[in-house]
Amino acid sequence: MSTTSPDTTNGKVALVTGAGTGIGRAVALELLARGYQVVLAGRRGELLEETRARAGAASGRALAVATDVTREDSIDALFERLRATYGRLDVLFNNAGRGAPAVPIDELPVAVWREVVEVNLTGMFLCAQSAIRLMKRQNPKGGRIINNGSIAAYTPRPLSIAYTATKHAVTGLTKAISLDCRKDNIACGQIDIGNAATDMTERMANGVLQADGSTKAEPRMDVAHVARAVANMAELPLDTNVQFMTIMATTMPYVGRG
Incomplete structure (x- = not known):
């Protein structure tokens, strides 16, 4: 964990x-603990305020903006608020996503297919576009x-076609941004996460x-390990990039394990 004082910004x-x-x-709480000023975006404003409250003394460096990543006007409003408040953006953690019911194709x-594509792919594109x-x-x-991919960006679970297809597409998005934005000193990487212990993965237990x-x-891992991994990617100098990182519960059923 960072030793940054909660009331100290790293700029x-x-x-x-x-x-x-x-x-x-x-991830938001970890970045706040490391001294970042953090804009919290999500559909439900009350949950963003709960995140902000959990930051304790660092909450003054958090700005909550209710946002629907599938709507261009909502993304425009988010970035206008960000620009007006801070004037710049150093790190985007492109994380918003959703799953779908586990049913045959x-x-x-x-x-439902279209809703998953809108959030997991189009929403990620819109946020990246505005950030760029x-x-x-x-x-x-x-x-x-930093785009949030998934183990599903490499191999599917049964009955997960919408989620798997969009996460494979996120990998293409990451590569295209990484290539096209080199000349502008914009680094783009992806973190692929397997079984972080969140509400979304409770069913796995x-x-x-x-x-x-x-x-x-299936085994799960503490989400705090994911948060530290993302923050470590974020803190690299821009001449260095983690293109892809896989972080997972060691004994989950992947690459022959489990």
């Missing part, structure tokens, strides 16, 4: 989407974007469907 500004719960909340409603516009024009120029048709409980 850097971070934006965390999906900051009201889970991984987003943990032929039973997944197209409306600001980072290219600010002085000093540049910044860092009770047992989830495996590829062989069995149902098994």
